[in-house]
Amino acid sequence: MKYTIEKTEQYSLIEILVEKIDAIKTPQLKTDLTSFHAEGTKSFILDFSAVKYIDSSGLSAILLANRLCETAGGMLVLCGVCESIMKLITITQLQKVIAILPTKEEAIDTVFLHAIESDLEEEK
DSSP states (O other): OOOOEOSSSSOEEEEEOOOOEEEEHHHHHHHHHHHHHTTTOOOOEEEETOOEOOOOHHHHHHHHHHHHHHHHHHHHHEEOOOHHHHHHHHHHTTTTSSSSEHHHHHHHHHHHHHHHHHHHHHOO
């Protein structure tokens, strides 16, 4: 699967560069997400700007990423989600458990805010 990745101390931003996330591409995405998590990534930002279609196996990769983030005290943020994928997310009610924002910049700001809030909670 084609994507670019930008790693920082706070997050890994993965810009997915394919139009379809399906059963053929999902296993590699899951493997990569698990590897990035094992290397210390607590939060993922998945940029879906180029993605036009996702199936149930792709949704399972999103859920895996969310679970990895939650166990590490981080968060998952999706951005650049097109209308057709947003409809599927709404039908499955994933928007209730995953942050979905229009732009990368907003996603990055949200991850930073979450990190600050987590640090403050730990200090209590």
